[in-house]
Amino acid sequence: MEGKTKAFLFKVARRGDRSVWRRIEIKGNQTLADFDNIIRLEFNLDNFDHLSEFYSGKNWAHSGYGIITPDGTGEGADIQISSLILYNGAINYVYDFGTETHLYAKLEKISDVEPNVYYPRTVSQNEPHYKFCEECMARGKKTVAEYECYTCSEESEKPVYICGECSESEKHEDHYVEEILY
Ligand SMILES: [Zn+2]
Ligand SMILES: [Zn+2]
Structure with a gap:
């Protein structure tokens, strides 16, 4: 399938709070570990402690792609983005199996990879609604x-x-x- 020549654009948001979102673009031949890493950075999820997993459909316990450890290993780590079967054009993400944070990544666009661009990258994000001390x-x-x-x-x-x-x-x-x- 579309391997290293295609870029997949996802809009990633928290489930239950869609006001915080990031548009993340990742290459087809990059992996779930690459996706996991940029998600952890963008959503203030730590990258030294908790496990995570991508899953399709509604139930992560039954349709997970395999766990990913904070250092980018685990059975789900090497799965390529282009090989995913996207349920409804989306993939779900759970972080920390103890106190679960669920994210929803909707596939918006597949385009040609641009030269001299570092992937994965964050393309855009929500307007911040600042709170004050x-x-x-x-x-x-x-x-x-x-x-x-x-x-x-x-x-x-x-x-x-x-x-x-x-x-x-x-x-x-x-x-x-x-x-x-x-
Ligand atoms: Zn206090
Ligand atoms: Zn203050």
Whole structure:
């Protein structure tokens, strides 16, 4: 099939929250490990700890292409993009089998590979809807928030967004914070 001469353009979004998306283009002869790697970078998923897997259809447990480890090995790692049988023109992705994150990658276009382009690449992404640090805000300063503090969110029963500087204050010292994906 279309091997190294074709580029596959996918729109990748979180399932359940399609406002955050990336258009990623990857060559037909590149692998699921290559796809996994750029997805981990683009969606703030770590690339040292958790397993992931691509799957077709709805049920990842029954239709997976094989696990991929953070270092790009595993039974699904070497499968080429051009060899995938895409269910509804899409492929699904699950990251971390403990606390699952599901992504949906819709195939939008197949075109000729362009010379002098490094694949896979991110072609476009959603407009960021910035959240602002509420602690800076309280001091009359508008700073883009980098983190959500889940400990504070739970206590105040609403999301608490903070900037990098505020995240290092004593208040959040032992708190669980996570980077916000824009
Ligand atoms: Zn702040
Ligand atoms: Zn906190």
